[in-house]
Every structure is written in C-alpha cells, then in structure tokens.
Amino acid sequence: MNAGIIGIGKYVPEKVVTNFDLEKIMDTSDEWIRTRTGIEERHFAADDQDTSDLAVAAAKEAMAKAGITPEEIGLILVATVTQDQNFPSVACMVQEKLGAVNAAAMDQAAACAGFIYSLVTAKQFVEANAYKYVLVVGVEKLSKVIDWKDRNTAVLFGDGASAAIVGQVSEGRGILSFELGADGTGGKNLYLTPQDTIAMNGREVFKFAVRQMGESAVNVLDKAGLTKEDVDFLVPHQANIRIMESARERLELPPEKMSKTIQKYGNTSAASIGISLVDELEAGRIKEDDLLVLVGFGGGLTWGAVAMRWGK
Ligand code: UT7
Helix, strand or coil: CEEEEEEEEEECCCEEEEHHHHHCCCCCCHHHHHHHHCCCEEEECCCCCCHHHHHHHHHHHHHHHHCCCHHHCCEEEEECCCCCCCCCCHHHHHHHHHCCCCCEEEEECCHHHHHHHHHHHHHHHHHCCCCCCEEEEEEEEHHHHCCCCCHHHHCCECEEEEEEEEEEECCCCEEEEEEEEECHHHHHHEEECCCCCEEECHHHHHHHHHHHHHHHHHHHHHHCCCCHHHCCEEEECCCCHHHHHHHHHHCCCCHHHECCCHHHHCECHHHHHHHHHHHHHHCCCCCCCCEEEEEEEECCCEEEEEEEECCC
C-alpha cells in the first residue's frame, strides 16, 4: 500500500506586513531584506487568532479537497513550535474545533522540518493500515515570538498554515522515499529564549541549510531509485531564497521547476512547504504524476525530505 496526499489546503491571515512597513519600525530596508532573503511581505495573524485557528482553516480546506468528513480522520498530527499554549496540544484543539471525534491527536515539534516529519509519520500509520486518513497540519504563529529588537531575525518570519490529508493512493503514486535527520549539537544556533523570542545564529544555520537541503534531496532520489533528471518540481522550505537556490542548483533544475513563495509569506516555518504546494497546484505548475521533491530544515537542528509522485 502507498500513502500520499489526497487533499491539501492552506490558510494565511489577512493582515499583510510589507518590508516598507518594517522600515518604519526598525533599522532595516526593503532592499536589504529582498536581496538577502527574497522576502517582500508576510502575513500576521490578528490578536484574536491563535495557531489552532489558522490550523483549522487550512484543515477544513484539505478535508474538502479530499472529500472526507471530520469523523473519518483517525489521527491528527500538528507540526508547530508556536502552540496556543504548552498543553493541551494544538492537535487536540483542532480535533475539537473540527469535530473529529474519532481522531487521536498530538503535536510534533521539528520546527521548519515539521511538515516533512509529520507527513512521514502519517505515512507509517496509513501504510500499516492503522488509520485510513491522517490529518497533517504545518502551522505557525511566529509573529508572537518575534524579537522586535533583533533585526537579524525580525524581518524573516510570517504566520500561516497548511494541511494535508494523508491516505492510500494508487500504485506508483504518493510518498516514494523519505529521509529524516537531526543534529542536536546545532540546537544552540536556533532556539526560543526563556523570554519566548526567537534567537538565531543566521550564518551557522545558513551553512547547515545549504549543505543539508542539497544532500537530503539527492538522498531521497537515491532511495527511490530515481535520478535528478526524473524530478519535475522542487518544493523547498521557504527560509531564504539563496538557500533554496543552492538546493535547486544541486538538483540541476531550471528556476521554473522550483517553488518560490517566500516573497509573499516570508518564512512560515512548518507551514511553508504545504503552502507552497497549494499555490503551485493552483497555478498549474504541479500536475498529476509529477515527481516532487519536498525538502526542509529547521531548529533542532532537524531536516527532512520526501520524494513524492503527485496524485491519488
Ligand atoms: O527556517 C530556518 C530559519 N532560519 C534560516 O533559514 C536563516 C538562515 N540564515 C539566513 O537566512 C541569513 O543568514 C540571514 C538572512 C539571517 C542573514 O543574512 P546574511 O547574509 O548571513 O547576513 P549577515 O548576518 O552576515 O549580516 C550582514 C550584515 C550585517 O551588518 P555588518 O555587520 O556587515 O555591518 C548585519 O548587521 O547585514 C546586517 N543586517 C541587516 N541589515 C539590514 C542583518 N539584518 C539586517 C536587516 N536589515 N534586517
């Protein structure tokens, strides 16, 4: 049996904050942010919108696309590092808000690699025949942990959610191979301070990301018995355009075969890969039977990649 994504949705909050808005409140410039990161604007959630609200909006769209009811979901996995509160988990809040009364629920914390970690976890449960449908959500409200005194990090992040229903797909489709990894020795380079703000050694994370994104992408192709030439589309975690470009070059793909949504949303951590998938599907750049490589990295440090044949 093969597991794959049978429905996918996203939600970004209404409020848009441009680089020009940030210029007014800190010592930065649109020019620096655009050229160093690729970001032009990001979305921030309203004060009365928390992580679980963003998650529910994306989950409803994913369920509608998959054509399933909340009662049919067996497990909810929420990848996030910005929970509404430490517990109950966001997954339990989503379970309640959706009325997914038959679902077990838990959060998974792998930072920006979270969507891949949860997707791969979901695959195991579906292929073991334990659950027919698993709801995977990648969601962050990073605006609540931004350190507004630190221009190195404050300009990078945005809020958003993506959700996928993972279920059985036809032979040859779905998640063909995966790689997950972690290096706790790098935890000090990207973390949440006791004051609940993000701290990062950008240069160290940058070096790690450039190395790891390329390696993981190549590794999942090897594991699936495929080569770079087989890849139709690359969906990298949207953290920095220069990191994304290095992964694309490693796979020797032309620019039009890589998802680039960072300019609209900034770095939405666990949400970014799923948000990109939705936008690329809507734009018609990802089609049935395309071979996709999804690859991400994040705090932990963590990383993950999958090779996936798109379609049910
Ligand atoms: O999802 C995973 C999370 N994290 C990442 O993916 C981040 C990985 N790292 C990066 O993306 C990059 O390292 C950054 C975008 C964070 C920084 O880019 P950089 O090219 O590595 O810049 P830098 O840290 O070497 O700083 C270059 C200069 C510095 O000034 P001086 O010391 O050369 O005078 C910074 O103070 O840029 C300055 N700078 C800024 N200037 C204007 C740093 N942030 C800003 C800013 N506006 N917002």
